[in-house]
Amino acid sequence: MEVESDSHIHMCWQVLSARTKKWPLADIISTVEFNYSGDLLATGDKGGRVVIFQREQENKSRPHSRGEYNVYSTFQSHEPEFDYLKSLEIEEKINKIRWLPQQNAAHFLLSTNDKTIKLWKISERDKRAEGYNLKDEDGRLRDPFRITALRVPILKPMDLMVEASPRRIFANAHTYHINSISVNSDHETYLSADDLRINLWHLEITDRSFNIVDIKPANMEELTEVITAAEFHPHQCNVFVYSSSKGTIRLCDMRSSALCDRHSKFFEEPEDPSSRSFFSEIISSISDVKFSHSGRYMMSRDYLSVKVWDLNMESRPLETHQVHEYLRSKLCSLYENDCIFDKFECCWNGSDSAIMTGSYNNFFRMFDRDTRRDVTLEASRESSKPRASLKPRKVCTGGKRKKDEISVDSLDFNKKILHTAWHPADSVIAVAATNNLYIFQGKIN
């Protein structure tokens, strides 16, 4: 699949950061998510801020702004906190954002840091009332004794204002760090998962949640496995999956019992004994799991590959796509510099025919499941000139390096693309490269 960047927008986060008093690190994007229609794109960053972009309506009078995304709303979702009992800071970094399906004019999203989930309402205001009886236009209270006549306030148009307000705060339910939130298809409940537990919430109730998975061992010394990601099935409201640091995925049915410690299905690929090393377990740890839009498949991301699973086949994945197999011989160095613990996400396109995930050196990879073709692209300022097509990149694994190829040793492991998102319907993708956001549009030649 060819991807052009005709209408791509390069958002430079440096401009936004000037408005805050945060440290430079606060700008690192930590999550990216399209809403259900794709008209809104939310990003969360390390500084606890959420920035929402809105797609411009296609306009005949402005042909160049075909579907550009511009900033719609910015707000501070989470602040740093201090846990006095443990004498530790709680980071304000936004780990995940998930949109709720739109039910009225306002938009709702859930954003979470390590400990607290918040439901935000984003609403537009383009009118304001004038002519109050009890207060002046500038808000000062009028002396009641001076009011001699009553009038009806009039609604007048005003410049569009987008307001974000926290509607619910779901706190104090997680001892460990929240890694996932997932809205249920019933649109009333959602789950939140930390390293050892998964809780079920009702969107209206903040002082109570139900624990549905608990893998904390009686004796913490016996802890060898943690939960790494969890997601609800897109259509079956009683089904969810969670992945582990040992490379397993468990599918659970909430109808079977209140505590879903026993899985209904267990997905694990048998290990290849010939490639076993001390790093085998670490690279098998699943960093992300996503259901396909159809609900028939799911995808898991481990350190070196992406696997597509058929929910009806637990014994092995349907497809395995190598993301950067050339790193297999570098695992020791990657262990030393901690890169081996990087958690890459993955995403499906709207029709489930393609999947995308990030890599190093600002590279990201796309796999077309139908044609079996894959492509490596780069998200960087140099390669993203306006109206230029992204050139496919290639990593040279050995021998003679061809022109335009990059050798493995030249890869910049500080430039990692962990978060990507795909528009639910169109060929539009969002790629977060550290503190830059790139939005690309795909065109068929």
Next chain:
Amino acid sequence: MFTRGLKRKCVGHEEDMEGALAGLKTVSSYSLQRQSLLDMSLVKLQLCHMLVEPNLCRSVLIANTVRQIQEEMTQDGTWRSVTPQEAGRAPLDRLVSTEILCRSAWEQEGARPAPGLGDGHVQGPVSDLCPVTSAQAPRHPQSGIWELDSPREDRGGFHKSLDQIFETLETKNPGCMEELFSDVDSPYYDLDTVLTGMVGGARPGPCEGLEGLAPATPGPSSSCKSDLGELDHVVEILVET
């Protein structure tokens, strides 16, 4: 640490991109690399960010790697053959407070506090149909330490130390720390000597820099630690009433 291009190889693994060890496919080379990996892993476990809670997933994965290495070394019987000269290459400053830091790291993961408060002053998790999670939080205030006495001598000093690390991580009563250090057990200190390159069984590195906690003298030392112990005690009483 690793020189550029030095990679860990399985025995018999053929690929070597840098060619640095192309000719050295001997077992001792593998042992050296394995030992380096072990050292690196232990340092990673110890160097935890003290301001923010460390990543539990990462800690678990590293700990599992350490266990794997230790198991293999035990099977090989190579553990016993490690001598200070051969394996002691880590500089002293690399080995920061072992049990203290690891303990803090795992404690912050919520292993330590008492039930009710143990799950982070939880008011959330409730299930009508299954026991409240917070109440389930088991407490092993002393068992971790008593397990030190269980017969494990045959599995090598390293294994014992690793267990000490893990058990201490779970320990809620800081008083146990002093007992840990008072357990002047030669295999443990041999490991320490080995890893820090200090010959002669001098006082172990871990305690360096930790105010008030003298390794050789058991009993309450650091006021900070005893304060935590009292807090723990108070919390236990509060919760149990």
